[in-house]
Amino acid sequence: MPRRKLRVKAADSARINAELAELRARLEIHAEWPEAVLAEAEEAAERPRLPEYDATDLPLFTVDPPGSRDLDQAMHLTHRPGGGYRVYYAIADVAAFVRPGGAIDAEARRRVETLYFPDHRIPLHPTRISEDAASLLPGEPRPALLWQLDLEADGAVVLADLRRALVRSHRRLDYAAVQRAVDLGGADEQLALLATVGRLREEQERARGGISLPVPEQEVEETLHGYVLGYRAPGPADGWNAQISLLTGMAAADLMLDAGVGLLRTLPAAPAAAYERLRRIARALDVDWPEGLPYPELIRSLDPDVPLNAAFLNECTGLLRGAGYRAFDESRGLPAPGDPGHAALAAPYAHCTAPLRRLGDRFAQEVCAAVAAGEDVPDWTREALPAVPALMAGGDRRSGEVERACVDLVEAELLAGREGEDFAAVVIDVDEKRPGSGTVQLREPAVRARCESAGGPAALPLGGLIRVRLAAADPATRTVRFAAL
Template sequence: MPRRQMHITGADGAALRAALRALRTSLDVPAAFPAEVLAEAENAAARPRLPDADDTAVPFFTIDPPSSVDLDQALHLARRPRGGYRVHYAIADVAAFVTPGGALDAEAHRRVTTLYFPDGRVPLHPPVLSEGAASLLPGQDRPALVWRFDLDADGRVETTDVRRALVRSRAKLDYDGVQKAVDNGTAEEPLALLADVGRLREALERERGGISLDVPEQEVVEHDGTYRLAYRAPLPADGWNAQISLMTGMAAADLMLATGTGVLRTLPTAPDGAVGRLRRTAKALRIDWPHHVPYAELVRSLDPHRPAHAAFLQECTALLRGAGYTVFFGGDVPDPAIHAAVAAPYAHCTAPLRRLVDRYCGELCVAAAAGTEPPEWTSAGLAALPGRMAEGSRLANAVERESVDLVEAAVLGDRVGETFEATVIDVKEREPRVGTVHLEDPAVVGRIRSDTGDLPLGERIRVRLTEADPGTAKILFAPA
């Protein structure tokens, strides 16, 4: 899908920032960190608990958006002398800085997750840690949980290990740069191997029936005090990097299941009715879906740069609803223990700077790999973790959606009455005159209501903007 941009004026930007401040208040978003939390974080940043093992000789690198400074993961890939691959994957060791039961720990349990607003983020941990001492920034020695995977020539995991070690990233890379280096053949071997291993892991994902949705992301981008909306279709490099994280999450789940204690990220299989509705959507969008073709295979054949395909991929996210966290103790393993989209047991363990649950998973996995008992704080807090994470996820989703709504309303605030090209990407089953349209220029996904007849799902139509109120984050279209 083309990347579209539309700026709002400085005056609009001031009004939007005021609306974003009001949104923080209405959603009861955590404010500044308490003084005792900041003091404890400063002390922890100066005196982390350092590991005995030293992996600073491994030339790790990170891959993140250019503006990111809260870097959770670093990786390195190499060929094994007798064939196959060795992957080192370092995860920021937040537990090296957080004292269980302390003020910093209590605040993390209150916040649960980092929240992202267009004008800044509300971090899980104070910036002195999340953007400094605990972040895997280049050229800095950092405590980490280092996963080591030996893979065969097909990318299958043969052995897994995880331990604490000191690491040093050599470079901070971004997705666009990685993609260009791989495409033009200038990538050094560790980076080129990411493409090789990523493709092998994608093939294994297809084999086990897993699904990765390449859904174009609607982004809010701030620049020089103004904001714009843009669509970003994921690059192949996004998928290769994600495969390393998925591999680690599956390995973490296996380790915890073997010990009988842990927390999994689970997703039930979508009901038959949901898949049936997707088939109707595909037909409306003129996407050929033969009955003998499985859903996962169809999804992989789609091009997110094509508007109809992008609209269908967005509708596919409905099958991912219902994800949650499942804890288990004393060998009482949940059944099923599968994440339906991953098509395997899976755990969140690769983003501890931004998610509370990942610190628990990391600690449980280090203990499982060493054959030791996990720290008492993990079992003490495990039972309450699913509820905390569910509440945090709801807040994060509300922040994301309502922030985009505010920017959409601000972008379109002075264009009421104008017409735009759009694709109808959703129609309510019980109210077919109400639905959702997808504009390419500007990058807006908005509500539409028809007073003249049912909306044509999947059709490109001209729509008229009838309402755009930045104060209430409301936009509404009607068929032109």
């Protein structure tokens, strides 16, 4: 789906910011840091734990959204002697700055994840660490967990190794710059290899039966002119970068499972009834799903710019519900899950590549670093593991609530005062329990909202292009509702 933006007037920006401040207060989300945390962060930034191994000559680069300063990962790719590829993947060593049981550790366990508001970011760690001393900013030596991942010519993993190292990123790129360089034929060897290895790993994902859903998501951004609300679907460069992160997360999961201790990100396989429901929806939307065609192959064949396909892909997100964290430590009576896999990836997987922004990654990193070095996993890590899944579940819920509330607010502000106007929309969801009720997606402005039909289910055909009338747009309650015509 093409990205479309609608700007909010400057006067509305101040009103939205005030609403966002009230939202943070209501959710008890505090941007302020206790003095003890700030003091400890300053001390840690000046005297971090530094590794003995020096890998600062390795020409790493980062790929992140423009303007980002909390850079968790950097990479270097090369051809492997004898054939295949070698990927070096450096991850910020947050544990080099966070003392177990200290003030930063306690505050991070309270925050759990970095939260993103349109006007403000609430980081997991003080910015002296997350956007400075621990961030893999170009030109700065940083302690890191450095993975070496050797791949065959087809992208299959033949070796995964990990060690603590001092690294230095040599350049910072964003997704658009990478994509332009590859598309225009101006990519240097590193970016060309990222595209090559990324595509090979996508083929490996296909062979495993894994899948990534290309569902466009709403995005809110503040600019000098006001707020922007649009749809954004990941491009190829986003996918290549994600494949390197996924590769590392799967290597980490295998390492921890072999050691009998760790933290996994799991997703159970969807029940057969869920796939039967999707088949019924596919028939209703005229999406051709031949008998015997695997679900992942069907998804790869669909163009999300086609409204009927977009509606079907939106329904497919239901298969991703149920993802969570599983801690295990078999030496202490906490068994590994019977099925440790992540159904969407068709492989065991661990979150370990975003420790500046996600609490659980620090614990997974510490397990992997100890196991790879042939050392005992630190007691503080083992003692913390059983509580981490519940902490992360709460953090995920709060992050989702924040994201949805922010989008709802900007949608309501965009449409306030336009009640009674008609819009073109696509029906992307219908409520099976409430006939005549569903969700529609507008292309202009980039809004998704509830829609009711006095004409019953026939007036809200899933995937249908319909006309709707704005019935309500209330910023105070963050509510938008449409009525089908």
